[in-house]
Amino acid sequence: MTVDLFKSLAERYKCLACILFVVSFTMTCTDNKLKQAEYSFSQTDTTDWPESFGFGRTAAIDEIDSIDIDIMPDGTGLPPGSGNVFEGKIIYMARCSACHGATGREGPFNPLVGPMANTSKAKTIGNYWPYSTTIFDYIRRAMPQTAPGSLNNNEVYSLTAYLLYANRIIDSTVEISADNLAKIEMPAKKLFVNDDRHGGAEIR
Amino acid sequence: MNEAEKEKERDSGSLNKKLNRRSLIAAVAATSAFALVKSVSGQIIPAADSVIDDPTKKPGPAPAVLGTRSSFEKPVKKPSDTSSRTPLQDLYGIITPSDLHFERHHGGVPVIDPHKYELLIHGMVDKPMIFSLKDLKRFPAVSRIAFIECSGNFRTGKETMTPQEICGLTSQSEWTGVLLSTLFREVGVKPKADWFLAEGSDAAVMTRSIPVSKGWNDAMIAYAQNGEAIRPEQGYPARLFLPGWEGNTNVKWIRRIELSDQPFMTREETSRYTEEIKDGKIRQFSFDMDARSIITYPAYPVQLERGWMEIRGIAWSGRGKIETVEISTDGGKKWKAAILQEPVLDKAHTYFRYLWKWDGNETEILSRAIDDTGYTQPALKQLIEARGADMGGYHLNPTTAWIIKTDGRVLFRQEKWRDK
Numbered sequence: 001m002t003v004d005l006f007k008s009l010a011e012r013y014k015c016l017a018c019i020l021f022v023v024s025f026t027m028t029c030t031d032n033k034l035k036q037a038e039y040s041f042s043q044t045d046t047t048d049w050p051e052s053f054g055f056g057r058t059a060a061i062d063e064i065d066s067i068d069i070d071i072m073p074d075g076t077g078l079p080p081g082s083g084n085v086f087e088g089k090i091i092y093m094a095r096c097s098a099c100h101g102a103t104g105r106e107g108p109f110n111p112l113v114g115p116m117a118n119t120s121k122a123k124t125i126g127n128y129w130p131y132s133t134t135i136f137d138y139i140r141r142a143m144p145q146t147a148p149g150s151l152n153n154n155e156v157y158s159l160t161a162y163l164l165y166a167n168r169i170i171d172s173t174v175e176i177s178a179d180n181l182a183k184i185e186m187p188a189k190k191l192f193v194n195d196d197r198h199g200g201a202e203i204r
Numbered sequence: 205m206n207e208a209e210k211e212k213e214r215d216s217g218s219l220n221k222k223l224n225r226r227s228l229i230a231a232v233a234a235t236s237a238f239a240l241v242k243s244v245s246g247q248i249i250p251a252a253d254s255v256i257d258d259p260t261k262k263p264g265p266a267p268a269v270l271g272t273r274s275s276f277e278k279p280v281k282k283p284s285d286t287s288s289r290t291p292l293q294d295l296y297g298i299i300t301p302s303d304l305h306f307e308r309h310h311g312g313v314p315v316i317d318p319h320k321y322e323l324l325i326h327g328m329v330d331k332p333m334i335f336s337l338k339d340l341k342r343f344p345a346v347s348r349i350a351f352i353e354c355s356g357n358f359r360t361g362k363e364t365m366t367p368q369e370i371c372g373l374t375s376q377s378e379w380t381g382v383l384l385s386t387l388f389r390e391v392g393v394k395p396k397a398d399w400f401l402a403e404g405s406d407a408a409v410m411t412r413s414i415p416v417s418k419g420w421n422d423a424m425i426a427y428a429q430n431g432e433a434i435r436p437e438q439g440y441p442a443r444l445f446l447p448g449w450e451g452n453t454n455v456k457w458i459r460r461i462e463l464s465d466q467p468f469m470t471r472e473e474t475s476r477y478t479e480e481i482k483d484g485k486i487r488q489f490s491f492d493m494d495a496r497s498i499i500t501y502p503a504y505p506v507q508l509e510r511g512w513m514e515i516r517g518i519a520w521s522g523r524g525k526i527e528t529v530e531i532s533t534d535g536g537k538k539w540k541a542a543i544l545q546e547p548v549l550d551k552a553h554t555y556f557r558y559l560w561k562w563d564g565n566e567t568e569i570l571s572r573a574i575d576d577t578g579y580t581q582p583a584l585k586q587l588i589e590a591r592g593a594d595m596g597g598y599h600l601n602p603t604t605a606w607i608i609k610t611d612g613r614v615l616f617r618q619e620k621w622r623d624k
Contacts, residue, residue: 043344043346043383043386045344049344052389052390053342053343053390055335055339055340055342055343055390056333056334056335056336056339056390057333057334058331058332058333058334059324059325059326059332059333059334063324063334064324064326064332067324067403067459067460068326068460068462069409070401070403070411070462070468070470072464072466072468072469073466073467073468073469074466123475125475128474128475128486129474129475130469130474131469131474133469134469134470134471134474134475137468137470137471138470138471141408141409141411142310142311142407142408142409142410142471145311148311148407148408148409149409188486191484191485191486192474192478192485192486192488193481193485193486193487193488194487194488194489195487195488195489195490195491195492196487197490197492197494197599198577199492199494199523199524199575199577199578199579200577200578200579201578201579201580203582203586203587203589203590204590204591
């Protein structure tokens with residue numbers, strides 16, 4: 001987060017009826033209380049708010065673990081297990097090719113394969129996806145479209161390996177696991193920039 | 205209970221028995237000239253083709269458990285495989301009827317039992333917590349009228365396109381819920397947390413990373429829409445609502461929020477909802493919806509008559525209030541300010557009106573919005589100049605021109621883009 005974004009957010013903020021927002025423009029925000037004071041509000045109420053309303057309950061570790069399925073770009077969240085290109089291709093043909101095509105290029109739905117030099121303008125894992133961890137995260141949470149969540153971790157690792165191989169990012173012998181997935185540099189990463197629109201007179 | 209009261213109860217009881225809904229409808233049907241039909245929502249209403257000459261001479265149906273649209277009015281959304289569009293040309297004012305709110309989802313509409321619903325907030329917090337729907341409703345609530353617009357909301361390609369087909373992925377409701385900052389306060393968000401993940405409980409388990417500042421600022425966990433529980437298509441029983449930010453970030457059916465010191469780089473914020481700009485760069489985390497407007501009357505498929513009319517439409521900005529809407533009736537040479545219909549709200553559809561007399565000659569009419577940051581809605585040409593000919597399809601908010609032909613047809617002026 002840049003200070004600029006914070007500032008522009010704060011500047012853009014307009015008062016809502018019934019809610020009094022307190023906004024200040026301190027540039028440093030290393031402390032949470034300060035952050036809260038800068039960007040939060042105090043809702044106009046008939047009495048001061050208590051420290052805590054006491055609604056809701058503490059979440060147990062296993063309750064969190066049972067649905068905390070995201071994988072971060074540094075690999076945090078990747079489960080035990082591993083997969084390889086050979087297994088991945090078999091699973092791909094059985095579970096994915098009907099939608100994404102025999103080689104991942106044909107569709108009918110989102111093409112997945114197309115290295116950087118690909119000129120078809122299709123946005124593929126090889127020419128558009130900036131993080132390898134996203135492949136594992138997305139397949140595991142949402143694919144296959146008709147049976148999401150039906151692949152086990154080893155199958156997802158293998159599919160990830162196959163798709164990286166098909167996009168010429170790894171060679172066919174690389175085994176993919178929590179140890180190496182996040183370290184794979186994706187070709188498109190260097191293309192990504194943060195939003196540069198800020199309102200005002202300029203069209204961006 | 206005295207005798208009189210007993211009698212009264214007996215009377216009303218027997219009246220209720222005699223005149224329950226079914227028998228009343230049957231009675232009305234038998235004695236009136238109406239044909240009764242089932243409406244879209246399953247209610248019994250008089251059929252449009254069974255109008256009697258003089259409605260003052262026959263009683264109509266009795267009061268019902270639900271209201272219904274007139275069978276003469278048939279506004280409908282326009283669905284595709286992945287979205288369904290609001291019929292902007294059929295609407296008045298600034299509120300989108302809930303059943304006409306646009307839809308965009310990635311794994312269909314889930315059915316969630318409100319009694320089993322839970323929202324988990326965890327990660328960089330002092331106290332990870334789970335809130336039931338009942339818990340969420342106990343906190344101090346806020347209501348806010350604001351739009352939600354999909355960031356992929358521009359279509360072109362033929363002159364016979366309605367506002368619904370061009371940009372029907374924007375709708376407006378009054379949203380009610382608990383501010384996310386209230387929940388942040390409850391769980392104790394840690395100072396190091398700069399982002400949070402919002403995750404839905406649909407079949408796509410859809411996820412987006414959101415800067416924590418938006419959470420402290422004006423984000424809401426909304427559980428009501430236009431005075432009733434949120435519609436299933438809009439995230440029942442609860443959704444994230446981020447005023448002014450691209451629709452996809454307003455995660456529906458929200459089940460989990462995880463605080464973090466970095467974005468999660470989910471599929472929807474990397475391979476989707478990012479746009480190519482100049483020099484082969486790809487712009488990411490483009491949250492704010494820039495100012496936009498469209499004339500919804502007169503617009504295709506209206507057949508226009510010469511003479512006086514009111515040009516009407518909506519304007520909105522994800523960055524603040526609409527300051528001005530300008531209208532051109534000569535293809536963009538001269539611009540004059542329209543009247544903004546109150547209320548003019550922050551990050552909200554604003555209705556505009558412009559009185560005009562059409563002389564019968566062919567012309568083009570356009571609107572352009574200016575918001576309170578000083579941003580003026582661009583023409584598509586300006587967007588191409590700024591982002592390059594290969595620009596992506598998200599965050600396109602060009603002015604829309606309607607060609608009025610001498611025979612009164614109103615046609616969309618197709619925009620040239622990517623040689624299409």
